[in-house]
Structures are given as structure tokens and as C-alpha cells.
Amino acid sequence: MLSNRQILTVAQMQAAEQALIDEGESVSSLMEKAGTGAADWVWRMAAGRPVTVLCGPGNNGGDGYVIARVLTERGLKVSVVAPLEPKTDAARKARAAWGGEPVEHATGSVFVDCLFGSGLTRGLDEGLEHLLLRLARAHDLHIAVDLPSGIDADSGEVLNDVLPIYDLTIALGAWKFAHWMMPAMEMMGARRLVDIGVGEDGETARLARRPHLSPPEMDAHKYSRGLLGVIGGVMPGASLLAARAAMHGGAGYVKLFTTHPVPQAPAELVVEHESLSSLLADDRLAAILIGPGLGRDADAHAKLAWTLGCDLPTVCDADALHLLEPVMVEGRTAPLIVTPHAGELEALGNNFGSVGLDRIDQLTELAEAIEGVVVAKGPDTMIDAPGDPVLIMPPATSWLSAAGTGDVLAGLIGSRLAVGSDSPSGHAVEACWLHAEAARLAGPAFTAGDLIDYIPAAYGNFL
Ligand SMILES: NC(=O)C1=CN([C@@H]2O[C@H](COP(=O)(O)OP(=O)(O)OC[C@H]3O[C@@H](n4cnc5c(N)ncnc54)[C@H](O)[C@@H]3O)[C@@H](O)[C@H]2O)[C@@H](O)CC1
Ligand SMILES: Nc1ncnc2c1ncn2[C@@H]1O[C@H](COP(=O)(O)OP(=O)(O)O)[C@@H](O)[C@H]1O
Ligand SMILES: [K+]
Secondary structure (H helix, E strand, C coil), X not given: CCCCXXXXXXXXXHHHHXXXXXXXXXXXXXXXXXXXXXXXXXXXXXXXXXXXXXXXXXXXXXXXXXXXXXXXXXXXXXXXXXXXXXXXXXHHHHHHHHCCCCCCCXXXXXXXXXXXXXXXXXXXXXXXXXXXXXXXXXXXXXXXXXXXXXXXCCCCCECCCCCCCCCEEEEECCEEXXXXXXXXXXXXXXXXXXXCCCCCCCCCEEEXXXXXXXXXXXXXXXXXXXXXXEECCCCHHXXXXXXXXXXXXXXXXXXXXXXXXXXXCCCCCEEECCCHHHHHCCCCEEEEEECCCCCCCHHHHHHHHHHHHCCCCEEECCHHHHHCCHHHHCCCCCCEEXXXXXXXXXXXXXXXXXXCXXXXXXXXXXXXXXXXXXXXXXXXCEEECCCCCCEECCCCCHHHCCCCHHHHHHHHHHHHHHXXXXXXXXXXXXXXXXXXXXXXXXXXXXXXXXXXXXXXXXXXXXX
């Protein structure tokens, strides 16, 4: 059965195709499924208008010839541009079955890019780049088959300076990382997946599943729902945002521990000013969040070291990520979740020895090194825990790119961790969904404070 969530590397995709071939398929029969499935989408988009297909030398080009044949049979006017002869047997057969004559150039309504797919090994050379751009400019609608040509399937890297922007990308068989990773995913437009029979493999990366949350138990009380301690620092605003968000994230009780005055704290938020050691001795604490507004001085360092030494379920965000060192996590057994944005991921990589790696490798290595969950934030937020498949969040609204929204997410993750009904990475996923859903409901131009107001309604959408 088609898995709508599975994300494969090129090597995994090739292995999956080989498994199908071992079961009796051929490259040509797979190409027929891929091409006819893609042709259905092109047919819908074209709505009777002329189509131009750009076919490359490999099997992606082969898919293009199948699309051209199917749409011609259905009565559409189809032109094929083929700057390179087909090199694979399956592509040659598909071209012969199409039976038409390629043209040098075509204008029309719908442009279908079958130049290169997952077999791309380098950026497009100047001639192909110009041809691709010229054809794209000569058409109104742009469709990429499997992947836009010129991007790296495994890293989402865009290998040419200028490439077309697509209205639709039709993934074949399974998602590739580039479909859900920046910067490539920005070019893809809507994404659709065509089934060619690739099965589910529990080991591979996947899109994070939308969670189902539960209301509190009938006999719940504030402690049974989870007590979260948020440790503040020199910038009270950030820890206050996190604590306020946490109050709506499921935990029954949120306390803010800070030595600094917090005049804007709402009445429901308990602010404690005692020493950290006595506050952390409370055995009712279900989880701790430390980092937003903490500062990066010696005092902040000491607070972080002390907190992690208490071995409670802990979320580290913001300043804590710059201070975190391997020695602080040694010997811990309680869950740890870190929530770096790109810059903080870099800083953590430096401290934990995972430098110079691509984003996915850095994520997985860091999760192993801290023996905890890493939530790598951004337009393509990814979550990893040691031994688990990498999870990628579906894209959230770009209005989240506002100061303080990370503090809100950290508060939500802390809150879910305090609830403690799922695995730590499961809680990170729940919080990311709550955050994204609150942002969707908040509409345009919200602030981090506004975002918090939408968390209860977002919560309601997961019950
Ligand atoms: N392998 C299979 O069983 C199937 C593959 N399918 C399609 O096949 C695609 C992968 O096919 P291929 O592995 O043939 O790869 P591509 O069709 O993406 O192209 C690879 C060919 O282009 C050359 N090439 C790579 N980068 C180049 C560049 N920058 N400039 C010039 N030439 C370059 C390679 O040397 C190779 O000859 C998938 O994306 C998908 O569209 C589907 O038809 C389904 C079945
Ligand atoms: N362009 C974007 N599209 C979607 N989500 C984004 C975008 N930019 C930022 N975000 C999200 O917003 C939050 C920002 O967090 P962070 O960078 O820590 O900001 P801050 O430190 O100001 O709170 C993260 O959850 C991130 O995933
Ligand atoms: K393509």
C-alpha cells in the first residue's frame, strides 16, 4: 500500500525499485505506472490545453515519453523537446512507444519538466539550464515530474543559481528529502505522490503524523496533569512567553523560577524566587524547560549545569544550547529534548563534534551524542531521536518567522513533556503540530504573544 508519509533517499528509492523488480516488475512496467500516474495529474492541470514535455536522457525522461504518449492518446496537443537521446533501455522503449518526433522549441500552456529526476549528479550545464528556463518562460503552468531538474534529491540543495518555480511537483513512488527540505521545497508548488507499488519500510524517514491529543482524565488534578518548571534568567520576557504558552499546552501547573522581577506575569502563573536547588528538589516536578532568556554568563552556565545534573525530563532551548557541553549530559537517564534553530544547531555541532555534516547527518549525530531528542527548527522542522526514523514536519506558515515564536514552541514542548503520556519525541511532535496549528489559526502578521492566544483553539483541533 502507498505510504503517504515515507521519505526515501535516492539509494533507498533504488533499493525499493529493485525489490519491486525482484518481485516481477520491470523498469518499463514501473515507468508505465509512474508515467500514467503523472499524466493523470498533468491532464487535470492542462484541462484541454497544449502541453510541452522536456525529456532528458535517463528514466525521468522515460517518464516524460510515457506522459506524452498517454496525453496524446487522450487527444491533447503534446510537443516533446529532447535535447539528449534516451540512454536507458526503458527510456528508449518509452520513446518508441510514443512514436513522435521531438521539436527544438515549443510554446503553450503547460510545461512538464522530465529532464532529470533522482539521477541528477551535478548542476545543469549552461545549455540545459537555458533551455529549461526558456521553455518555462514560454508556458503558463509548470509541472515537475518526480523532482524539479537541478536540485539534489537527498539534501534539498539547489544546484543552479536560477531555476524555474513550479506550480506542481509529482513525486514518483515515494517522497524524497528534497520534497520537504529547504531550499528545494520552496520551488515545488503543490506536491502530489503517485503510487508505483513501493511498500512501507518502518526504518525510513517520514513526515510527522498529525497527533491525537486527549482531554484530562476525569479524576485529573493539576499535579497529575504535570508540573512544569520554567527556569528564567536575565531576559524575563522570553521565559514568560514560554511559560504562558506552556500553560495552554496540556500541563496542569506551570511555575516560573527566576531571580528577576516579572511584572507582566499573569495571575495564574506561579513565579518562584527561591534558590534553584530548593526549587528543583520538588519531587512533584514532571519536567523542566531551561534556556529562553537565560543569558550566557557564568550564572547561566551554573544554572544549566545544576539543572541537567538533577536528571529530570528537560527541554533545552535558546541560550542553553550555546552553553550545553557533553559533560553536562553525561550519566543522565531522564529524557532530554533540545530545540535548535539553524544557528544553534551549528553551535551544538561545534560543542558535540558534529561539524561539516549536512543537516540530516548533523541532526542524527547530535541526537546520538546527547542521547536525546533534537528538534531542528525552521521552515523544514525535523525531529530525531537515537534509533528512530527522522521525522519532518509538514511546512507551517512563514508568519512564524517572528521573534519569540521559538520560546512559544519551547514552552509547548516542555508542557507536553510534563504531561508525559508519550515518548519524548512523540511529545516534541505534538508540540510542533500545536505550534503550527496555532499559527495557522492566528492568520497573518501575528506576534509571539498573539500566537499563545490561539493555542487552546489549536488544541481543540487535535482532540
Ligand atoms: N528506476 C526505476 O525503476 C524507475 C525510475 N523512474 C524515474 O527515473 C528517475 C531516475 O532515473 P535515472 O536514474 O535514469 O536518472 P535521471 O533520469 O534523473 O537522469 C540520469 C541521467 O542523466 C545523467 N545526468 C545526471 N546529471 C546530469 C547533468 N547535470 N547533466 C547532464 N546529464 C546528467 C546521468 O549520467 C544519467 O544518464 C526518477 O526520478 C523517476 O522519474 C520511474 O520511471 C519509475 C521507475
Ligand atoms: N519561514 C518559516 N516558516 C515556517 N516556520 C518558521 C519559519 N521561520 C521560523 N519558523 C518557526 O518559528 C519558530 C522560530 O523559533 P526561533 O528561531 O527559536 O525564534 P525565537 O528565538 O525568536 O523565538 C520555530 O518554531 C521555527 O520552526
Ligand atoms: K524532473
